[in-house]
Amino acid sequence: MLLVMDQKATQEQIDRVIATVKEHGLTPRPIPGGQRVSIGILNNKGPVDGSLFLGLPGVKDAIPVTRPYKLVSREVHPEDTLIPIGDITVGSGTLTMIAGPCAIESEEQALTIARHVKQAGADLFRGGAFKPRTSPYSFQGLGKQGLEILAHVREETGLSVVTEVLDYENFDLVEKYADVIQIGTRNMQNFTLLRRAGLSVKPILLKRGMAATIDEWLMAAEYILSEGNDKVILCERGVRTFVNHSRNTLDLSAVPVVKNESHLPIIVDPSHAAGRRDQVIPLSRAAVAVEAHGLMVEVHHAPEKALSDGGQSLYPEQFEGLCRQARSIYNNLHAVTE
Numbered sequence: 001m002l003l004v005m006d007q008k009a010t011q012e013q014i015d016r017v018i019a020t021v022k023e024h025g026l027t028p029r030p031i032p033g034g035q036r037v038s039i040g041i042l043n044n045k046g047p048v049d050g051s052l053f054l055g056l057p058g059v060k061d062a063i064p065v066t067r068p069y070k071l072v073s074r075e076v077h078p079e080d081t082l083i084p085i086g087d088i089t090v091g092s093g094t095l096t097m098i099a100g101p102c103a104i105e106s107e108e109q110a111l112t113i114a115r116h117v118k119q120a121g122a123d124l125f126r127g128g129a130f131k132p133r134t135s136p137y138s139f140q141g142l143g144k145q146g147l148e149i150l151a152h153v154r155e156e157t158g159l160s161v162v163t164e165v166l167d168y169e170n171f172d173l174v175e176k177y178a179d180v181i182q183i184g185t186r187n188m189q190n191f192t193l194l195r196r197a198g199l200s201v202k203p204i205l206l207k208r209g210m211a212a213t214i215d216e217w218l219m220a221a222e223y224i225l226s227e228g229n230d231k232v233i234l235c236e237r238g239v240r241t242f243v244n245h246s247r248n249t250l251d252l253s254a255v256p257v258v259k260n261e262s263h264l265p266i267i268v269d270p271s272h273a274a275g276r277r278d279q280v281i282p283l284s285r286a287a288v289a290v291e292a293h294g295l296m297v298e299v300h301h302a303p304e305k306a307l308s309d310g311g312q313s314l315y316p317e318q319f320e321g322l323c324r325q326a327r328s329i330y331n332n333l334h335a336v337t338e
């Protein structure tokens with residue numbers, strides 16, 4: 001249930017509605033909007049009787065929420081969410097380019113790539129310090145040292161950094177260094193991790209589970225919002241199918257569906273979907289064409305020597321070309337639709 005307050009509702013009236021919701025054993029969640037405040041009702045076991053609140057001063061409407069997710073839904077929050085990160089904003093009105101290596105391997109590697117991608121027009125730098133690897137014998141990331149390198153990259157280049165948190169135990173540490181905390185495909189339903197992310201003040205980049213439906217993905221985001229952190233960026237990164245011409249199948253239809261269902265920004269990671277370099281640029285162009293809010297792409301200056309995902313990493317000059325193409329597609333689309 002969503003209680004929509006009148007545009008002229010006073011704070012006193014809002015407080016009274018909040019108190020009344022609590023008196024019924026329910027959880028009120030005020031949602032400030034451009035024009036008016038709405039109050040979402042959470043923790044109800046079944047349908048809520050709107051007439052309990054409709055008579056209260058300042059209440060304009062009581063709308064049943066038909067989706068399993070609430071805080072992430074457009075029903076509850078019709079306006080697009082914009083997420084400021086340093087001097088950029090992720091969400092409608094801009095195309096955010098995130099680029100960098102799969103893993104931070106050394107200071108020299110990270111700085112070299114960061115300088116390249118910055119010059120090409122990247123808005124944010126990515127790089128894993130804690131790597132989720134299929135094999136325990138593969139490079140697992142530099143851990144804390146990787147985070148320190150990321151901090152140095154930020155200082156040197158001015159780029160904000162995105163990095164993955166693998167587990168609850170290291171959340172505090174990653175949170176201290178990251179500007180955006182990534183939760184990877186394998187952890188999309190790690191509910192303790194999601195709840196912890198919900199207590200953070202940092203934006204969370206939530207990747208889609210490789211076998212997750214859109215409902216499951218949005219419910220995972222709901223965990224984060226329900227703990228109080230509404231700065232969630234969704235990232236489509238491909239799902240597991242029967243094909244073997246790519247590592248995963250990029251589900252571009254997720255972009256319009258998610259944009260319809262949710263106010264949260266959605267970006268696309270073509271690198272982990274493709275798993276191979278030759279598909280990354282075409283998939284990126286398509287992702288911009290379906291109006292994703294951004295791209296996250298793996299780039300390496302010496303991919304043949306990369307400690308992970310070299311085969312899907314773009315060369316810096318390819319990324320530069322991609323930035324030009326992506327921005328041109330984006331600008332064309334907006335020239336037509338605005």
Ligand code: PEP
Nearest residue numbers: 128184185186207237272
């Ligand atoms: C990554 O972005 O480094 C990564 C491991 O991606 P995913 O969780 O999508 O596999």
Ligand code: MN
Nearest residue numbers: 102298308309
């Ligand atoms: Mn990778």
